[in-house]
Amino acid sequence: MKKLSILFITLLLSITISGQNTTSKAKQLLDEVSTKMGAYDNMKIAFSSTLTNDEVGITDDPPIRGNIMLQGEKYNLDYLGNTFIFDGNKLYIINNEDKEISINDGDMEEQDGFIYPSKLLTFYKEGYNFKMGALKTIKGRKVQYVDLTPIDSNSDITxxxxxxxxxxxxxxxxxxxxxxxxxxxxxxxxxxxxxxxSEKLFTFDKAKYLKQNYLID
Structure with missing residues (x-):
């Protein structure tokens, strides 16, 4: 009985230490990513996105494409037919199809758990528990996944x-x-x-859009 107890405790400690190690490695990797990408003066990213939901039969085909230029907190994002300009203080959302512009104080906040493209590089810094995931080879490159779980149990993201x-x-x-x-x-x-x-990339040119008959809220 005593041997079984010792074996159980040893196994429990092994599982605990293993969990701590995978969390530590995940944090180390995310810190490396943050340091590496945070050191750039700016970043230009072309991306694609897909949304699927097997339960209701939703599949994005082809994928939706977008582009974003990031410089510190500032960004210029083209996505879903809209242009998003954040100058560090105000966010300008330009609906090019309806020719309407809305202006908000501060940056975009997560809505319904959605992680915006402008948050791809920073969202994981708070609000998540994480551990190392699978290492996969994708198109000839090694990709290490980190699995993140929201700390908030009521989050719309699982x-x-x-x-x-x-x-x-x-x-x-x-x-x-x-x-x-x-x-x-x-x-x-x-x-x-x-x-x-050009710094103008992160500046909203009100006169330009008024000339094009955009409606500004």
Whole structure:
């Protein structure tokens, strides 16, 4: 009986230490990603996204494509037919189809658990528990996944998988699973850093859009 007790305690400690190690390795990898990508003056990213929900028969085909230029907290994002300009203080959402512009104080907040493309590089820094996931080979590159679980048990997101290029330490893919069964996948198709850009890229030109008969809220 005593031997069984010792064996059980040893097994329990082994499982606990293993869990701590995988969490530590995941944190180390995410810290490397944050340090590497945070050191760039700016980043230009072309990405694609898909939304699937087998329960209701939803599949994005072909994938939705977008582009984003990031410089610190500022960004210029083209996605879903809209342009999002965040100058560090205000967010300008330009609906090019309806020619309408809304202006908000502060950046985009998560709605219904959705991780916006502008948050791809920073969302994981708070609000999640994480551990190392699978190491996969995708199109000839090694991609290490980190599995993230929201700390908030009432979150609309049940799980997030963040794929990191093991060689470059750049984010390559993000997969988020919602409580409603939906799965959203973002894939970074092209990445460029430290580009020569104009500060006007992050500035809203009100006169320009008024001339084009846009309605500004």
């Amino acid at each position: 799980k997030v998988q963040l794929g990191v290029d093991a060689k470059t330490k750049h984010i390559y893919k993000l997969i988020q699973v919602g409580s409603n069964g939906s799965k959203t996948t973002f894939t970074i198709n092209q990445f460029k850093s430290n580009q020569t850009i």
